[in-house]
Amino acid sequence: MAKMNIVFIASEAAPLAKTGGLADVAGSLPLALSRLGHKVSVILPYYRKQVAASGVPIKPLKKSVNVWIDGVDRTAPLHQAKVDGVDFLLVEQDDLFDRDGLYGPAGGAYEDNFPRYLFFCRAALEASCLLSKPVDVFHCHDWQTGFVPLLLKTQYQHQTRIADAKSVYTIHNLAYQGVFPSFWLHRLGLPADYYHTGSFEFYSQINCMKAGIMAADHITTVSQTYAEEILTPEYGCNLNGFLGDHAGKLSGIVNGLDIENWDPATDKSITANYTTGKMQGKAACRAALQIDTGLASDTGQPLLTMISRLAEQKGVDLLLECIPHWLQKGYQLAILGSGEPAWEAMLQRLAAERPEQMYFFAGFDEKLARKIYAGGDIFLMPSRFEPCGLGQLMAMRYGNIPVVRATGGLKDTVTDYAQGKTQATGFAFAEANPAAFRDAVSAAVEVWGKPENWKRIVNNAVSRDSSWDASASAYLELYESLNN
Ligand code: ADP
Secondary structure, three states: OOOOEEEEEOOOEOOOEOOOHHHHHHHHHHHHHHHOOOEEEEEEEOOHHHHHHHOOOOEEEEEEEEEEEOOEEEEEEEEEEEEOOEEEEEEOOHHHHOOOOOOOOOOOOOOOHHHHHHHHHHHHHHHHOOOOOOOOEEEEEOHHHOHHHHHHHOOOOOOOOOOOOEEEEEEOOOOOOOEEEOOHHHHOOOOHHHOOOOOOEEOOEEEHHHHHHHHOOEEEEOOHHHHHHOOOOOOOOOOHHHHHHOHHHEEEOOOOOOOOOOOOOOOOOOOOOOEOOEOHHHHHHHHHHHHHHOOOOOOOOOEEEEEEEEOHHHOHHHHHHHHHHHHHHOOEEEEEEEEOHHHHHHHHHHHHHOOOOEEEEEOOOHHHHHHHHHHOOEEEEOOOOOOOOOHHHHHHHOOOEEEEEOOHHHHHHOOEOOOOOOOOOEEEEOOOOHHHHHHHHHHHHHHHOOHHHHHHHHHHHHOOOOOOHHHHHHHHHHHHHHHO
């Protein structure tokens, strides 16, 4: 197999900048591909504050690119970071990217997000022309990079180093399409002859995701089930018809996890390490989590956990309906999340009423996340929809048994206890309502009360193969098929 030159263009990637699962994928899939012998570069905006907080050393590259945007000619210096075998290229433009948030304040969006990310798409294509070898594949992600495939096929065909590259566009979440007013069309110099319903026009507005879907050589989404779901009106976010027109180039490849980074056997953020067959450390993590969060120790009750963006997608309303019932039963809860301010306030209030039984931290904190994955008994993920979900993969790896709604990637990655007791790695429920969620948690708690049975589920979950091995090979096969 010839060595390929693969360029990821993404708006976030771990460990440099992260708000959710996209960063996990854009950080770990390149690593898996480079381990398979390919050259992978990841191009990101240079978010100075977040990158500095990551602690990864950055070097200026002594190269820059020039990009025109909204009537202004800008020069964007490039910076470089190396994490394992992967080269990160960072595009500097401080007035656009050196901000407190990546996309906006908590629960909100910056007003200039469209010019910010269109600038980034162009700068990334310009930067790719400076790479030492011609690009074979551009792999773009979500609405922020939706215009890359179209710009490549139109305004960048004169750049011989990238003109023949193929493009793969991955939809990590169809709910965020990047829809903006049409007045940007000429201000940003978009290819206006593509402004029609068969391309990026969407109810008289510009839709970045439609541009990606239309122009990419192949579209993927992050699980097989979600690839099927998005073709239906229920999950299609008004693009199911359009996606149906392009279904011939759509497939689902389930996300993996960087299993070295997320490994309870070596994780330095947790109180004690553990692994299959040697699980004693997990009890120490649980006890430490109770102490650190002010929860009562040794209650003989299960510790339910959740780590999530607080958005409608995540079933926060279902969670809020169920919490009083669980508190009444004596269960403990440790929740970490940020997002919708009203939900943060409600969770804050519930936790303040019973601090020994419920802990809530509003914010984004990876160290705390690791402690919660390690310390919890049961991990809650009642998503209304879930393209893949990384939380349940991390939870299983840390022996924190997920209770999930059977949708999208949750359905594809969690083996439900009701389907097969001996292989089970978690519990699933079908209907998105509080009663179904409560019942699934009750079923999990019942098994939790039988240590021998619970041990088997924990063992199955911890030893589940959530690595990138199979999925990275599937992406490579796809890249190769496009280049043949
Ligand atoms: P999404 O990308 O839709 O937010 P995923 O389950 O795919 O959901 O990925 C979420 C990722 O973000 C996981 O790595 C999870 O651990 C992390 N995460 C979510 N919320 C927080 C938080 N408040 N603090 C730390 N990590 C978080």
